Amino acid sequence: MDRRDWVYGWLLVLPAMVFLGLFTHLPAIATIWNSFFSTPRGRRPKLFVGLENYQRLLDDPVFWKVMVNNLWFALGTIPLSIALALIMALSVQRAFAGRALVRMAYFTPTVLPLIAVANIWLFFYTPGFGLIDQITGLFGLGQSNLLGSPDTALFAVMAVTVWKEAGFFMIFYLAALQTIPPHLGEAAKIEGAPTGTVFWRITFPLLMPTTLFVSINAVINSFRMVDHIFVLTGGGPDNASSLLLFYIYETSFRFWDTAYGATLTVVMLALLGVLAIGQFLIFDKKVHYK
Amino acid sequence: MNKPGLPIVLQGITKSWAGAVALDDVHLTIPAGQFSAILGPSGCGKSTLLRMIAGLETPSAGKVFIDGRDVTALPADQRGLSFVFQSYALFPHLSVAENIVFGLRTRRVPRAERNQRLAEVAQLLGLGPYLDRKPAQLSGGQQQRVALGRAIIAKRAICLMDEPLSNLDAKLRQTMRAELRALQQQLGFTMVYVTHDQVEAITMADQVVLMNAGRVEQVAAPDALYLKPDTVFAARFIGTPAMNILPAAALGPLGQGLEQAAGRPLSVGLRPEALVHVPQSPVVLSCTHAEYLGADALAHGHIGGHRAVMRVPGADRPEPGTQLLVSFAPQDLHLFDFATEHRTEVAGLSGIFLRLGLPTAKPTGAVASPFKPKDD
Numbered sequence A: 001m002d003r004r005d006w007v008y009g010w011l012l013v014l015p016a017m018v019f020l021g022l023f024t025h026l027p028a029i030a031t032i033w034n035s036f037f038s039t040p041r042g043r044r045p046k047l048f049v050g051l052e053n054y055q056r057l058l059d060d061p062v063f064w065k066v067m068v069n070n071l072w073f074a075l076g077t078i079p080l081s082i083a084l085a086l087i088m089a090l091s092v093q094r095a096f097a098g099r100a101l102v103r104m105a106y107f108t109p110t111v112l113p114l115i116a117v118a119n120i121w122l123f124f125y126t127p128g129f130g131l132i133d134q135i136t137g138l139f140g141l142g143q144s145n146l147l148g149s150p151d152t153a154l155f156a157v158m159a160v161t162v163w164k165e166a167g168f169f170m171i172f173y174l175a176a177l178q179t180i181p182p183h184l185g186e187a188a189k190i191e192g193a194p195t196g197t198v199f200w201r202i203t204f205p206l207l208m209p210t211t212l213f214v215s216i217n218a219v220i221n222s223f224r225m226v227d228h229i230f231v232l233t234g235g236g237p238d239n240a241s242s243l244l245l246f247y248i249y250e251t252s253f254r255f256w257d258t259a260y261g262a263t264l265t266v267v268m269l270a271l272l273g274v275l276a277i278g279q280f281l282i283f284d285k286k287v288h289y290k
Numbered sequence B: 001m002n003k004p005g006l007p008i009v010l011q012g013i014t015k016s017w018a019g020a021v022a023l024d025d026v027h028l029t030i031p032a033g034q035f036s037a038i039l040g041p042s043g044c045g046k047s048t049l050l051r052m053i054a055g056l057e058t059p060s061a062g063k064v065f066i067d068g069r070d071v072t073a074l075p076a077d078q079r080g081l082s083f084v085f086q087s088y089a090l091f092p093h094l095s096v097a098e099n100i101v102f103g104l105r106t107r108r109v110p111r112a113e114r115n116q117r118l119a120e121v122a123q124l125l126g127l128g129p130y131l132d133r134k135p136a137q138l139s140g141g142q143q144q145r146v147a148l149g150r151a152i153i154a155k156r157a158i159c160l161m162d163e164p165l166s167n168l169d170a171k172l173r174q175t176m177r178a179e180l181r182a183l184q185q186q187l188g189f190t191m192v193y194v195t196h197d198q199v200e201a202i203t204m205a206d207q208v209v210l211m212n213a214g215r216v217e218q219v220a221a222p223d224a225l226y227l228k229p230d231t232v233f234a235a236r237f238i239g240t241p242a243m244n245i246l247p248a249a250a251l252g253p254l255g256q257g258l259e260q261a262a263g264r265p266l267s268v269g270l271r272p273e274a275l276v277h278v279p280q281s282p283v284v285l286s287c288t289h290a291e292y293l294g295a296d297a298l299a300h301g302h303i304g305g306h307r308a309v310m311r312v313p314g315a316d317r318p319e320p321g322t323q324l325l326v327s328f329a330p331q332d333l334h335l336f337d338f339a340t341e342h343r344t345e346v347a348g349l350s351g352i353f354l355r356l357g358l359p360t361a362k363p364t365g366a367v368a369s370p371f372k373p374k375d376d
């Protein structure tokens, strides 16, 4: 390749590189840099403090609380929403009357704007006259405050997330199912495989690349979750439903402790990086790429 | 080693989709342990018929019997047959070995027996070196063998194949034809083999089922199909180039004599290789052009104003405009009812020929194989 080609190639990638560098890589490096300094306040400039912020983090009970919350949140929402997505995709794959309607119904939660979603669920959850209490009231059960009590707040938020994510992931599974030739299932059937076996030995393995893609997205989403918490619980009560990103937001922009916020962000970046690489390594062994 | 094949009987099978009738009242018997080829033009319902036997499609009306048992309501996994798809339908995420033993595994055959049978099949099909590969790493011919292996390892009594060779090149197709036939005879299963290629059907099958537009046109042994086609469709479908079909009147006095004897209008059928150039004859082929094929050639033209083709030696093909006097033997003349297009016989055919001064023995001439491989 001669020199002119090189220059030409670099020129072509330049715009993308500039934007990526300016808005992704530079801020990331700046964040890491800031995590080694103190927060500037008033006339006091920022000072280099070494690992002090990280020490503080290890001793911060709220940090550990939101990490544990986030872990439960991920464990509770990811497998459930992926399983639901797959079941919904399989159920609307075959032709039947009203299929388009059912598909749309499954997908609706994903396209609804967040405020609408939150309003719907606030209506479900409202103590006393919310839908849930009205139904439980029919059976003579007392009032509940699912969003307001520390034991249930996180689960209430998780339910909304599963409801919203499953429809989105279903679209990916639907697309993947279209690419599996129907002859494969027929061949398996002829070879004596009942429907369950066809699913586990043929369909499911062939959906693995989609499952990988969807689960990486789900993990990332579970650590990026912040908007539902804003609208539904505000992280409360007593941080019971606060997650990592929400804590970062509160630290940085409500208490303006930007250095500690940067430290928390570095932890989150590291966590997401490790998770994504780990998933690729694990799945790579089991995924059949065509 | 193998269970002998089982017979299949179809009774009044009809299949219609919204608007389209794919199969129309099909009655068919497929004898046990024989090679039956289902032949017909594209879209005539061959695949639908095969899928019906397999249980992948349910008939709109009619019944399917296997070994005398009504299996119409039985799902595909319980009919005890194997199927080779045109696209092979190999499982892309499984190795060749896993593909082949898939059925044995689902039926929980012990591992030792599985491996032993896999070794046998791999040996038979020459797949030994490829057992650990994925299907995507095989050539078309090798993939085809894997599909075959998956079909025969279970030693099922019936094997259904839907155009299994159509993705292969002409040469490989020819070898595989012989191998498939040998395999079927060696293992003794009942083979139902769908093809749109008459050469495949005629060279491989014990019995050819000729289909047309969702109906069974004729069921016969390959030579009977060629020698005594039941209908004009069968006559024109089998043999390359196709049989000449002319209204009897095109043959002049001979045609009149035939129609008089039959008492109704007739079509006559004459294969291009049945026509022979003779010094004296009332039948004339006015040649428009000749098509050179090597050993022989095809003289295209008209007889009595109707298009006709004659096979001539490649060395002396006629010039355009030549008036060729042609004759043929009575036994090479096929007669069909003009209206119903069904085969009909006329008593005293030789007498009519004699009365008109035509030879009644087969005139000598170059007759090459009528079956030219179709390459597509």
Ligand SMILES: Nc1ncnc2c1ncn2[C@@H]1O[C@H](COP(=O)(O)OP(=O)(O)OP(=O)(O)O)[C@@H](O)[C@H]1O
Pocket (backbone or CB within 6 Å): B017, B018, B020, B021, B022, B040, B041, B042, B043, B044, B045, B046, B047, B048, B049, B196
């Ligand atoms: N699922 C279907 N829905 C509607 N019509 C169908 C369906 N499958 C097949 N047909 C129609 O039924 C007829 C027979 O189809 P079939 O596939 O059996 O033809 P074929 O003889 O196997 O043709 P080919 O040689 O091209 O494979 C065709 O007219 C086809 O359009």
Ligand SMILES: [Mg+2]
Pocket (backbone or CB within 6 Å): B046, B047, B048, B162
């Ligand atoms: Mg077909």
